[in-house]
Amino acid sequence: MQDNLKLQLKDKRGSKETIPLFLVVCTSGLNAPATARSALMFASIAATANCRTILYCVQDGIDIMIKGAVEKEPNIKPGRPTLKQRLQEAIEAGVEFQVCSQTFSNRRLGPDELIPEATITGAATLIDLALDADGILAF
Numbered sequence: 001m002q003d004n005l006k007l008q009l010k011d012k013r014g015s016k017e018t019i020p021l022f023l024v025v026c027t028s029g030l031n032a033p034a035t036a037r038s039a040l041m042f043a044s045i046a047a048t049a050n051c052r053t054i055l056y057c058v059q060d061g062i063d064i065m066i067k068g069a070v071e072k073e074p075n076i077k078p079g080r081p082t083l084k085q086r087l088q089e090a091i092e093a094g095v096e097f098q099v100c101s102q103t104f105s106n107r108r109l110g111p112d113e114l115i116p117e118a119t120i121t122g123a124a125t126l127i128d129l130a131l132d133a134d135g136i137l138a139f
Contacts, residue, residue: 033083046135062104
């Protein structure tokens with residue numbers, strides 16, 4: 001188990017400051033795009049609030065990490081942000097993206113099929129993240 005997943009930064013005086021860890025677990029994808037958009041939105045908000053933010057995608061949540069998938073969002077209502085827009089906001093905010101290795105394997109995907117920002121990690125990583133997180137949201 002990792003000792004501490006929170007980031008520690010040194011300020012100008014040399015003292016350390018711990019950055020809060022915020023975890024968003026996303027199990028919804030193209031089957032529930034409004035829910036997936038919410039996961040991305042809250043991850044972006046946490047990242048812009050100076051939290052180390054990780055969006056962990058499992059089950060259908062992996063959909064939004066597959067290249068080109070967010071462009072296939074069904075039934076987009078005019079004036080509402082799209083999955084593509086929310087994903088871009090999260091990338092720009094510095095959200096880290098992790099994909100469940102078992103879901104990835106079950107879907108028979110190749111690493112080149114994921115967006116470049118996504119990392120494949122195991123279930124034990126999710127447990128470590130949850131144990132270390134200062135806040136968790138699940139969608």
